[in-house]
Amino acid sequence: MTIVYIAIACGILAVLYGLVTSQQVLRAPAGDQKMQDIAAAIQEGAKAYLGRQYTTIAIVGAVVAIVMFLTLGTLSTVAFLLGAVLSGVAGFVGMHISVRANVRTAEAARTSLQGGLTLAFRSGAITGMLVAGLGLLSISLIFWYLTGPGGQEPNGEKIIHALTALAFGASLISIFARLGGGIFTKAADVGADLVGKVEAGIPEDDPRNPAVIADNVGDNVGDCAGMAADLFETYVVTIGLTMVSIALLVSGTTEQLMGLMALPLLVGGVCIITSIIGTYMVRLGKGQSIMGALYKGFWTTVILSIPAIYFATQYVLGDLNAVIGGPADATNVDVAASVAAQAVGDGFTGMDLFWCMMIGLGVTGLLVWITEYYTGTNYRPVRSIAKASETGHGTNVIQGLAISLESTAMPTIVIVVAVIASYQLAGIIGVAFAATSLLALAGMVVALDAYGPVTDNAGGIAEMAGLPDDVRTRTDALDAVGNTTKAVTKGYAIGSAALAALVLFGAYTEDLKRYFGDVTVDFSLSNPFVIVGLLLGALLPYLFGAFGMTAVGRAAGHVVEDVRAQFRDNPGIMAGTSRPNYGRTVDIVTRAAIKEMIIPSLLPVLSPIVLYFVILTVDSQANAFASVGAMLLGVIVSGLFVAISMTSGGGAWDNAKKYIEDGNHGGKGSEAHKAAVTGDTVGDPYKDTAGPAVNPMIKITNIVALLLLAALAGGGG
């Protein structure tokens, strides 16, 4: 139990870090009145949007909670609500700080680049630590309560149910927040560009554009709040499901299981500490490289995590070379012997687990490096798109699509190698531990990402408030690396989903055997219902992507109409004599985004349920289970590629534009630049709406399937 207390303490430490750092950020000077006015408009818009988004989600959540209460009982419902509320809190608080740090970053950039960097990154780190801290706290507290005061065995039904329900709560919020925020941010961005840059011929972030505040609000609700909810979900699902897998698959005494199940919590805890240390290492070196400064923090965390994880593992397991966990515990032998044997082989040692976690760290490092290769301006991919822009819009888009397709190869190979290696070491449990150490760094990774919207906003505020050119140069420099760090987080999240997929599928098959031991389910690829499930699962990311892209187009259309109307009705706006009605545009995007997020978000929730009942009707329960199981893997097999191609491709397009703006291939205003702007516009909904929302979509499909099994079996907690 001590281990769980340490984990709880680390979670509290992360939250405290957030509180203390917020005070630091909020104490920084907030600039002149004009800057504060602009910031206030952004704050108001962001608050209004999130308020309405969470109200809508609350209604959906309440309906789901009632259904859960009726089918799965009180404990699951409470855990579901806890996951949902904490996910919302992480996003809301992160956004709250982000919309206050933006203006302070602009102000700090007046004096130095380091000042701006520190403020923006600290603000991101608050979100990061809240995500990891609240995630770890929620899992630890549930585990502590049920194994302590609740008097449950560590691998009891109730713990499995509660952790699954917690993950579901986090996932449900996450998909709405990712998609709603993604639609908001890109509808405002694309709409503002179309009517501002293209029609009215005014620059980006021009205060005369009525959509400019909505654009800035969008950065926060999409890249900050939406992303925080996404990573909170990924964190909870991965660490929670690792524990569930241990409970389902590993044999041992209560004490041994307690320890093994608490190990992921402790790893999460120590990595919070290494992440906090890392945040203090973000400092500009001699070369004034911002990316270099961020990497200093990131690599510090990675390197410190190696001994931290080693000692954590040793502390929990004692002798690292003793074999722990043979195949299948007593209660499982009858139903799950073959799978369990496959899952853990002849048992594994603490050292095996340590190496699996090193594989997870390695995957994190490689995914970061690969993403930088595909989206950074120093490498072939972005430069090839920039070069293709010389021959026009069409060739820019063709090359961008080619790069987006190609960018899936290396991450897939990394993931495949990681799966094989960690599986060879310790079976499915090994894969789960690799995913756990990958996610343990979430605090640091989210910090890098949440830094993006702050600097993006800071640039906008500097422009709108008419700050001197050198300030704008500094904020632009800070912003440029944001494209890469944002792409990194998305690649990281989807990579973890691929590793987690195997663990989730393992949980599904184990649940199946536990609840429906008498039904023989054939998951073999030669069962056509498996093929059917794979195909329909693979369809989901495509359909979901289509919905997301269309939603952005439609919502952007509303923005264009509103801005045109404002320009027409109030000629003073373009003359600069009267202020546009920013709030009205924010309100329109808000309504549109909320409306558009509902249907696609329900797609992954309802698909496994509908598929189950359809196949049950036309064939048998066994094949219905087989189809649903195959759907879970179909959605990851296709979703991995859709998500990586969209997020990397979008990032590459964005930076190809930036590369041209830096004076290459004719620079700003050239024909190549115009083509690159087209590519950037195409990449926007790719990388910020459809692509990143695929990650929670994959997880929610999986978790709904797990809950479906529990509900069909008549509840259990």
Added chain:
Amino acid sequence: MTIVYIAIACGILAVLYGLVTSQQVLRAPAGDQKMQDIAAAIQEGAKAYLGRQYTTIAIVGAVVAIVMFLTLGTLSTVAFLLGAVLSGVAGFVGMHISVRANVRTAEAARTSLQGGLTLAFRSGAITGMLVAGLGLLSISLIFWYLTGPGGQEPNGEKIIHALTALAFGASLISIFARLGGGIFTKAADVGADLVGKVEAGIPEDDPRNPAVIADNVGDNVGDCAGMAADLFETYVVTIGLTMVSIALLVSGTTEQLMGLMALPLLVGGVCIITSIIGTYMVRLGKGQSIMGALYKGFWTTVILSIPAIYFATQYVLGDLNAVIGGPADATNVDVAASVAAQAVGDGFTGMDLFWCMMIGLGVTGLLVWITEYYTGTNYRPVRSIAKASETGHGTNVIQGLAISLESTAMPTIVIVVAVIASYQLAGIIGVAFAATSLLALAGMVVALDAYGPVTDNAGGIAEMAGLPDDVRTRTDALDAVGNTTKAVTKGYAIGSAALAALVLFGAYTEDLKRYFGDVTVDFSLSNPFVIVGLLLGALLPYLFGAFGMTAVGRAAGHVVEDVRAQFRDNPGIMAGTSRPNYGRTVDIVTRAAIKEMIIPSLLPVLSPIVLYFVILTVDSQANAFASVGAMLLGVIVSGLFVAISMTSGGGAWDNAKKYIEDGNHGGKGSEAHKAAVTGDTVGDPYKDTAGPAVNPMIKITNIVALLLLAALAGGGG
């Protein structure tokens, strides 16, 4: 044996139809000297390209043949060469007629729309009938030879080996021809547009553009020769593998098996007759609707095929309600009992097979209808892209991508329903028969497709030869429906691949049990090596697509450079006083296309082999087999979506441009039109290079895996 003779007779009939119709087409007047000069240049270019392409393929083919001879023996090598040569013949002869029909269609369009339509469609029908006829002949002759003079049992090893090798020969040509032709056609098209329309400001098909002949050559080598090779391959693989599945899975006397295995041949035969009748029904009605005329032919064939298939089935099986084929024959029981039982259930009746074939016809009709919905100018998808063009290049591309993602949904659902329904009727054999009847209409479907390049060329020739405006109007009208019919064929080919996938996987598992009965292979989704195979298989279409798109960009770059150089060195070209060096440009595209097609074509050939040996090294042979098997399904699960989204999306972009050119959203020359041209350019390599080549890629991966098993088992024919 009578049945096989009938099938051979039908195959000969199709070839005779081709010969007689070629005479008709070639007898038609070929226009004035200027037209004939242009046509001669196209003929020369196409011949030169195909000559070099086939030479290159012959070298690869010879290497493969030697490897096959050493590992699999004489019979397989001969069958491989037969498949390869006939695939080449179908493409070459089709192209030969196509480049002569183009100028005659332009000449016929001088007098009437019907005249042009008849000539163009007849030319397409020649290719169509050659594809179906030669395909049927090759399978029938092998089957006849081995069961007759060869004295083999119908389900003997040798027949299975020979049919697989035949399919491999067809596939290997197909992937090179599809990809090489696809790169050629789009590199010439995109290059000609970039430097002609965009830089020099001269219209499409302007004779001053040195790339104009290459562009016209491209239509023939890509859409005619490449497509013919693709469909020949699809035909041979589908019908051949249906026969192989029967041999592997169904029990019965020699006579019963002979009949059942000959049924796909007879179905192919009677559908050649219904297709020939259909070609005579292509006539303009009162509404002068060209699409209507083509559909008249298509639906005539579909409707006549219903009774034709019914009577063919009855002729072969006699009592349609008698149960034939119980689970697994004697030689299989020991090794394949479970799969075979699953494959054919408690046996099936002739009526069951008839209904499966009706499902295949239904899928054909639905895929045609869905493709028309997504690519026709009368429906929401194309119109939404046209509307989005009003707000610029970016929104055109975003909406196009959204449509391309969405367009995968309905075909997937149709295929899933067809799989479930035909499986319920007669197990995997039922799915195979559904695929067979789908492919039996290939003659008609190819005719519709091969019509496209002829009318496309006719328009170009009319323009270059300066024919009167009303002639150009007629050729444009003929050409417009070509976009839809071309998309239809591609949807059809990939749809058949999805149905065939299950059959191919069934053949793989059966082969495994036959050769490696002592190796227990776990194809369950809970085996991580299955996940690894699925992920790597799913990667192949992405990587292949990236190669294809990049190749087009690179090859188009060479065209741009050459045309710029010609304009610079010879100012008389733009003045219209001297003739550009068309041949030089054709030669450059030829070299580029040949060079670019090699690496991507080898990707699916080598991937299963490499994966097998890698997994064999790190784990076991059983898991190596499992990974390779999963790769076969991964490639279809992801390839289906990549291919459909690319071909439908590309068609929609193309027709959105045409819809605007018809005077909507500002018409030709408007900003919306410029945006639509960008979308069309993006769609070009999508729909004509990367997308369609995915179909042979899927098949080749599967067949290589089958051959790998045979080779590992030490040959056998």
